Amino acid sequence: MKNKKKLRDIPSRHILYVVVVLCAVMIGATWVLGNTNPVTNTIARAVIPMQTGLNELGSSLADQIERVRTLWGAQEENALLKEENAVLRSENSRLLEQSYELERLRDLLGLKDEYSQYTMTAARVIQKDSGNWYHSFLIDKGTADGLQVGCNVLAGGAEGGLVGIVTSVGENYARVRAIIDDTSRVGGMLLSDETGTSCVVSGDLELMNEEECLRLNYIDKDVEVEDGMRILTSNLSSDYLPGILIGYARDVAVDSSNLQQAGYLTPAVQFDSLREVVVILDLKVKEETDGE
């Protein structure tokens, strides 16, 4: 009888140690196995529908606030827009000319319009990341719809472009890491010359918060990069399909190493107002995943 202790007799710090060790074991286990398991999937089945519903509430709330806010500044904005309209009109004629050139260059690079050669599915964003450190979100499609880790995610429409990549997937949800996340690296190329000069686009939390842009590195020193030049995903990238618009180059100059150029990239996608995305079901490295 002496050895039999009740739960409340155990010093609370021992329970703390047990929990800490348990967490450490889980971190170790998911480090090796990845963060998708039957338990998460079961809980997801209950939680994801709630998120979908609540997210609609949140979005409509945001819409209302946005509507009030836009009404406030409408007149001022109208005057600005009129001015902008005049500028745009002249620019439009110039761009029309350039679009022919663009078409020719695209053909040269073997890219197709609208990425139509891939099988795609649309998904809704149902949860932004908890906290302010990471840029990732959940979407309401999962393995049941054919998604898998490594699927590329785009935004459709006029402001279409690369959004990110699926990093973990459950039965009815998937987690997408946005290209503006601090840990994101994307191999890109310049849509400017026939060679398709390569570069690397990397997310940076500090830059994103301060100037809403990404870092653009490792550009060949001899290439001339103008502001507004389009950056696409590269053929050489291991995770991203080639020819997807990432964004536009800005302030590119020779960096401190004096060997390469570096600058900034303004993303093509408006991440703040992202509601729907398009997921490409084709993976870049098909042979490897089939071979498993």
Added chain:
Amino acid sequence: MKGILSRAVVTGILILAAFLLQNNIFAALPIIRTTPNLLLLVTVTFGLLHGKLTGLAVGFFAGLLMDMFGGTLLGQYALILSVLGYASGFFTPYFFLEYVTLPMGVCAGCELIYGFYVYVIGFLLRGRLNLPYYFRTIMPQETIYTVVLLVVVYRFLMFVNRKLEEAAKRRSAEKFD
């Protein structure tokens, strides 16, 4: 035993509600660039109210929920939140609902430790060395939002508490009429 069970269920629902509110309502509003850390708020509150072990348990499950739908590794948020919940339990003897400064202080402290933890495991280890930047911007912003929310929540709790006490008094008064 039944009391513990029903309390656990209510607490579980509260954690889930905080999680959904944080990720689906607050995060969806574009005017709020910084989202308050509601799960940390719930963890610290339970730690203060009910002691170390409750703080530990609430922190663990709240963190686990964050890990499942927001973390890269299962257990990284569970670890920090359970430790913080346990730590806030040390202040339970000094806690009264009427004095909001203590929970404010504890919450701010926990928030800073939490921010530092996320910075170290998520950023420092990848060579992002500009700690002053994160210390100047993201950490204080999140802390301020969370602490302001805490004050609002506590005002509400005090209001409910007062109403309940008044109702109880009235009932006992009626008994002697």
